[in-house]
Amino acid sequence: MYTTLISVQQLKALQSSGQPVMVFDCSCDLMKPEMADVMFDTARIQGAHQAHLDRHLSTHAATAVNGGRHPLPARETVAAWLGSLGLTNQMQVVVYDRNGANYCGRLWWMLKWLGHDAVAVLDGGLQAWQAAGGAIETGPAHHTLKPAKFDLKPALREWVSTSQLAPQVGHADLTVIDARGAARYRGEMEPIDPVAGHIPGALNRPFTDNLDANGFFKTPEVLRAEFDKVLAGRNPATVVHHCGSGVSAVPNILAMELAGLGVTRLYPGSWSEWCNTPGLPCAKG
DSSP, X not given: OOSSEEOHHHHHHHHHHTOOEEEEEOOOOTTOTTHHHHHHHHXXXXXXXXXXXXXXXXXXXXXXXXXXXXXXXXXXHXXXXXXHHTOOTTSEEEEEOSSTTTTHHHHHHHHHHTTOXXXXXXXXXXHHHHHTTOOEEOSSOOOOOOXXXXXOOOOSSOBOOHHHHGGGTTSXXXXXXXXXXXXXXXXXXXXXXXXXXXXXXXXXXXGGGGBOTTSSBOOHHHHHHHHHHHHTTOOGGGEEEEOSSSSTTHHHHHHHHHTTOOOOEEOTTHHHHXXXXXXXXXXXX
């Protein structure tokens, strides 16, 4: 069972073994959401299903569990969608994108939240798969779906709400890590949300820092040293991750687990919910 990363070679071996595995392409462009469908049709791993950030991995329906730009759907909603594709609780799931694990981490985390541990991110993404000669298909997908029952299990990952987070800000038992780029964190620019800045006291660790020059996750040893530097003695168990809308924060969650720093929490509402909540402080610099 793969629960964090899976290499191209490991995925090929898994597919050849005949073991049931479901692959999801989560590719997206945050500034041009319509490009997700274009990318999926242009090239994807053979047999992959699409996991669209706006259609499948977030919702603005009344059943959303949080606020912000990409609210989480209810667990029951996600489970029903996965079951409709034929996913069972016994299957290995592999998620990938072509965006430095920015988007596929969202589905990785959501499956953990549903209680499904057998989910892994394809290290290096679609680029690594193509470079290794992996089978690719193009055009509209034509899956023969066999709906299955995907049961919810106790959550393996936790999230915090704005109402839970706000009273803890500034306390020693909370460490907020902001995964956005340094300029957005400092409040020098803000291309999406109405307010620039960051949650007071938050530390900055851009999610892009987790990858090496070839687009693969850095080694556990390197990640451990880098996060130790960011934390500067703070207890990893106190960490809550956020970004702009709860998507690109997840690579930091995965990286901390790869580094042996344990399971940490997600603030899915992130900056987009925080800065739109009246009365909450915003910092710059």
